[in-house]
Amino acid sequence: MLRFIGKRLLMMVPVILGISFIIFAIMVLTPGNPAQMKLGENATPEAIAQLEEEMGLNDNFFVRYFRYIGNALRGDFGKSYRTDLPVFDELMSRFPNTLTLAFFGIGLAVVIGVPIGILSAVKQYSIIDTVSLGLALIMTSIPAFWLGLMLMLVFSLKLDLLPAVSDGTWKSFILPSITLAIGTMATLIRMTRSTMLEVIREDYIRTARAKGASEKTIIFRHALRNALLPVVTTIGINFGLQLGGAVICESVFSIQGLGTLMITSVRQKDIPMVMASVLFVALTISVVNLLIDILYTYIDPRVKSQYVKTAR
Amino acid sequence: MAEHLLEIHGLHVEYVTDEEEIIHAVNGLDLTLDKGQNLGLVGETGAGKTTLALSILHLLPKKVGRITQGQIHLDGVDITNATEEDMRLLRGSTVSMIFQDPMTSLNPVLPVGEQITEVIALHRKDLTKSEVEDRLDDLLKMVGIPPERKHDYPHQFSGGMKQRIVIAIALACEPKLLLADEPTTALDVTIQAQVLELMRELKEQIDTAMVLITHDLGVVAENCDHVAIMYAGEIIEMGTVTDIFEQDRHHPYTVGLFGAIPDMTKEERRLHPIGGLMADPANLPKGCKFAPRCPQCTERCEREPPVIYTRSGHSIRCHLFDERGEPADG
Incomplete structure (x- = not known):
């Protein structure tokens, strides 16, 4: 390993x-x-x-x-053409914002999307199923900038509950996280539902039923782990995407993140800044992918035995 | 009337397809099985054999398959309308099932030991953890798998070994009835023989009755004492192995089945299949369901469905036996 x-x-x-x-x-x-x-x-x-x-x-x-x-x-990424400040410092001041946003965005999507997907599959063709599929459809169709603005309008301006622009506090991350989570959540609902439906029809689920196992045991012990693999892949891919591409969300909520940094730098021909931020994002995505692959081996023993064989 | 282990009366099972078509998979089936009996259930693909087994366990696909008529009594209890909760207590303990394909019937992400102990823990709440582990080791030894391999996953075993594990799961709680749905079809011939031999041994040890579903008449002859031949959701002939294999009074379908076995002592140029196709279960013939393929079909066969004629325990569902046999209560 x-x-x-x-x-x-x-x-x-x-x-x-x-x-x-x-x-x-x-x-x-x-x-x-x-x-x-x-x-x-x-x-x-x-x-x-x-x-x-x-x-x-x-x-x-x-x-x-x-x-x-x-x-x-040698650790020297140069100075920004635009600001004359060291690139690395700028990057490090922005990266935590992006990471926090991606983390909570994905976290929210997983915590809500996966259970809805499971429920939807278990209660296939029921009202719950129809409603959650409809919800998923609406969520994929909503543009992030519109949702961001609407949330801002309701929760910041009308209700005055949450800050409209980022001020670094945890409260200011709530609305952006929701904005970012919606798309991934929709994907996760559909993905979890379809893989669960596939797994529930497998022979080993019938074997488990023939043993007299309860429905809860069948779903959580026998089906879920088998359905998890494609779901984990989706989570990993979306996490990577949001590290580099949360530009719209960052702009709407004025968050100092990597996405806006990259866009401005490209526009300004700030080569050192573009290089450093792209490389940094690429490195982070590679590490996330590796973590996902390691996670696979814990979910599915067949994957592990493949790795062990190639490593020999 | 003596208490039977399994009694099925007039069972009808239907599947509703996506096109709202109704598939009549089992059509008024009667079956009784006594304690310790071995029944071979023979018939071609689509005859309703697996559906029958799944109906007994109440494991028909949800919303698609349903029992429309008839009763099932298991061990003296009417389970026709038993709740899911009640069935859960029976499955794995009183009645268990071995499925056709060992490659897919074990959960790939759980160690095999855990999959066996699961059924023991479910039904033997009186056992402590270490007693369950001991039972697991015994079971693995019984089916010829070294107990130290209990932490391995299904993909690390061969097909024959997987089926042994499935057998261990099925027999873990010493069920009174074992439904074996083509347990050896997916295995090659040498492994088939080993697995059947193993099942025979274990069955004797724990004194289980068995319904062995198969296409293979040879397997039936070696492993069963009774035989039921199924066609289009009905049992069309039933009797002891001697009745079916050695007497010459048979349903035309049975005659066709035996005729299809190539004779090794003669030089045969061609096989002798039964002509025609299995009746369409969505659109069954009005009279005898075998009539369109039957070489001895009469006008009466096309008009009215035959009842069962029984002579000394050997029953046949065919008009040809109307005069010679005594009408049964069907």
Whole structure:
């Protein structure tokens, strides 16, 4: 098992390197001059040329790429072109916000979505089932920005219960988390329902019934664990997505997160900031994926024996 | 009347399909089984054999399958309308079932030991934890699996071993009735023989009655004392193994079944299947259900369904035996 984890960690190196190369190439080879951006529209060509030289923008693409990688490996991710502050500090000040948001968003989706999915499957064709499927349909159809604004309107402006913009307190994370959770929740309801329905029809569930096991035992002991695998995968994927892509939610609630940081940096040609944030998100997603794969082995012994075999 | 272990009277079971079609899977079936008896239930695919077994356990697919008429008495108790709670107490303890495919009938994420102890813990509340563990070890030894493998998962066992584990689950609480639904169909021939041998031994040890559902007449001849032949949801012939295998008074369908077995002593160029297809259970013939395929079909067969004619315990549901046999109470 340890060998498997080690192997997977090693495999992350080429993945991260590949991503860094692609992002760097896109940033450098697309039109737009960082020196021009930094100095503004009224800068003289001489000033721009001088700054280009200082920033090392005139060097060969590969020289620039390997210089960047070399520095990054030493822990130096450079300074932001936009603010002149160290990139890493900015990243670290924003990452906790994104992580908190993703964590509570996904947490909420799991805590509500999975049980509704189970209930829906167990009571197939009942009113509960119809209602929860309808709910899931509505939830996938609601755009995040609209929901965010509506929640703000009701809970902040009308009822004055929760803050409308982020102030760093836990209360200010409630509305954004709900906004973020809705989409994933809908996916989880449908996913849990359909895999549960599949599993309930399996022969081993009939075996369990033939033993005289109670309905509760059948659902929780025999069916749920078998249905969990695709659900866990969905949770992992959505967690990764929300780490990098909660832009709308962050904008609506003015949260200083990674998503907005990346968008602004791309627009401003802030290459060091884009590189660092993308790499950081990529690394986090890889780690989350690894954790999900490790979790698999605890859910399904067949997966574990596969890993153990390949590790030999 | 002597107390029978299992008594089924006029059982009708229907399935409703998605297209609102009604499938008549079991049509007025009568069956009695005494303690310790071994009944072989033979018939082609779709004859309603598995449906019959599932009806006894009340495990018909929910909302799709239902018992519409008839009674089932198990061990002197009418269980036709028993509640789910009551059935739960019977399943696994008084009556248990072995399913067809051992590959899929064990839960892949639970160690096999746990799957066996589950049934013991459910029905033997008087046993302590360590007594349950001892019982588990005994059971595994009984079915020929080293007890130290109880922590392994189903995928670590072969098909034959999995079926042994399924058998251990079924026999763990020493049931009075064992329903074995084609327990060896999914296994290769050598393993089949081993598994059947094992079942025979264990059955004798704990004195269980068994309904053995199978396609294989050879398996019936070796393992059963009584035989029931099923066709389109009815038992069309029933008797002792001697009645069915050695006498020459048979339902035309039974004659066809035996005719379909290739004779090893003669050089045969072709097999002799029964012509035609199984009657469509959504649209059964009005008279005898076998009439469209029967080589001896008369006008009466197409018009009215035959009743059962019994002579010295050997019963046949066919008009051909009307004059020769004595009409039964059917």
